[in-house]
Amino acid sequence: MEKNYYVCTGCGMLCDDIEVESEKNIVNKVYTACRIGVAHMKDGKESAVFRVDNKPVDEATAIKEAAAILKNAKNPLIFGLGTCSDETQKLAIELARKTSATLDDTSSYCLGKVIEALLNNKFKACTLDDVRNKADVSIFWGADPSDSHPRHLSKHSYFPRGTEKQRGWEEERTAIAIDVRKSHTAKICGNYFFQIPPGGDKEFIDALIAALAGKLPKTSYNFPPKRILELANILKGAKFGVIFVGLGLIYSLEDLEPLIRLMNALNEKSNFHLIPMVGNYNMRGFNEKLFEETGYVNSVKFENGTVKHGPEYSIVESLKAKTVDAALIIGSDPLSSLPRSISKNLLEIPTVVIDPCETLISKKAKVYINTAISGVESGGSATRMDGVKVEFKPAVETKRPSDEAVLKKLMEAL
Numbered sequence: 001m002e003k004n005y006y007v008c009t010g011c012g013m014l015c016d017d018i019e020v021e022s023e024k025n026i027v028n029k030v031y032t033a034c035r036i037g038v039a040h041m042k043d044g045k046e047s048a049v050f051r052v053d054n055k056p057v058d059e060a061t062a063i064k065e066a067a068a069i070l071k072n073a074k075n076p077l078i079f080g081l082g083t084c085s086d087e088t089q090k091l092a093i094e095l096a097r098k099t100s101a102t103l104d105d106t107s108s109y110c111l112g113k114v115i116e117a118l119l120n121n122k123f124k125a126c127t128l129d130d131v132r133n134k135a136d137v138s139i140f141w142g143a144d145p146s147d148s149h150p151r152h153l154s155k156h157s158y159f160p161r162g163t164e165k166q167r168g169w170e171e172e173r174t175a176i177a178i179d180v181r182k183s184h185t186a187k188i189c190g191n192y193f194f195q196i197p198p199g200g201d202k203e204f205i206d207a208l209i210a211a212l213a214g215k216l217p218k219t220s221y222n223f224p225p226k227r228i229l230e231l232a233n234i235l236k237g238a239k240f241g242v243i244f245v246g247l248g249l250i251y252s253l254e255d256l257e258p259l260i261r262l263m264n265a266l267n268e269k270s271n272f273h274l275i276p277m278v279g280n281y282n283m284r285g286f287n288e289k290l291f292e293e294t295g296y297v298n299s300v301k302f303e304n305g306t307v308k309h310g311p312e313y314s315i316v317e318s319l320k321a322k323t324v325d326a327a328l329i330i331g332s333d334p335l336s337s338l339p340r341s342i343s344k345n346l347l348e349i350p351t352v353v354i355d356p357c358e359t360l361i362s363k364k365a366k367v368y369i370n371t372a373i374s375g376v377e378s379g380g381s382a383t384r385m386d387g388v389k390v391e392f393k394p395a396v397e398t399k400r401p402s403d404e405a406v407l408k409k410l411m412e413a414l
């Protein structure tokens with residue numbers, strides 16, 4: 001019997017080997033996926049919900065009201081898009097141009113600068129498939145994929161047999177964790193776990209660079225500096241190393257200069273690559289598209305055919321300064337991800353929410369349009385955390401429109 005494989009859009013790994021069993025457009029069984037993926041694939045619902053002022057309306061009324069909000073705004077904010085397909089993201093960028101909007105995504109307060117640096121070739125990149133086939137040293141830095149991307153270690157970075165790593169983790173792979181707490185991933189790394197204090201990442205980088213140069217580093221950590229020398233020796237001997245960069249590392253550094261220095265130092269001695277631990281399944285896709293069009297990965301403002309860029313056009317700063325007068329939030333919930341002192345300003349402006357899920361912001365929105373879950377109920381394409389393009393098809397049908405279809409109608413209504 002021919003098997004049908006689906007792509008899981010539950011996280012930035014976009015696992016493409018998922019089997020599902022469904023009946024009457026309900027997913028009953030999911031094979032191969034992790035616990036996050038199983039819950040995600042089973043999350044579909046058949047009926048659609050459209051609301052204006054928290055009252056049920058039909059789709060046409062919701063679109064008309066959403067278009068009126070965008071038309072009347074002088075500087076609307078379009079935000080989200082990390083959980084949308086490439087096709088939807090392209091339309092959103094077009095919509096932002098058409099409405100002279102401020103456009104931003106979650107990367108402006110997470111991994112955006114790492115992706116921008118990768119696109120500017122400041123780090124050596126590789127794919128997850130390269131990692132599976134070739135990597136002998138993986139460093140999880142400020143990242144805990146065992147919780148955030150549960151198949152990461154089993155599918156790519158530690159446990160699998162790869163074409164050039166047939167003897168696997170027992171003999172041929174070393175996993176190292178650098179983190180402020182003993183995470184699930186750190187436990188797997190055993191003696192190769194280095195616990196550092198919050199904000200202690202730059203000191204660790206400097207110590208590691210000194211150790212790579214053969215010097216015994218001075219550190220304030222509660223483990224002997226000799227351990228960093230031993231780590232440096234392992235890294236120097238790596239044939240194919242990779243650093244998986246998580247939010248813990250990025251939030252601790254003021255800028256990427258220390259990380260760039262470390263990668264350069266490592267690549268003088270061995271062969272090290274970097275992959276950002278992207279959470280939302282297509283955040284990298286959004287960053288790449290916007291970069292191609294504008295030269296920036298996030299935080300832009302379109303105006304009279306020009307594009308401006310800067311932190312003042314990020315969601316955080318534009319809400320703080322109250323420079324935006326309406327918002328279109330697509331597949332994201334700033335009320336649950338940003339501090340209340342900032343996100344509460346969203347409640348003072350008319351907001352349109354397009355999302356497959358009811359969220360805190362969907363309940364407060366002037367207009368709510370409930371869409372299909374991409375990858376489960378609608379198809380498209382996306383960019384994996386390592387930059388690989390992935391196509392996906394729906395596993396079941398739904399009466400809910402795709403976010404792509406909604407944005408097309410919204411463009412027409414403007």
Ligand code: SF4
Pocket residue numbers: 008009010011012013014015032033034035036037038149150151152
């Ligand atoms: S690791 Fe991510 S993409 Fe893979 S099955 Fe789990 S949630 Fe889905």
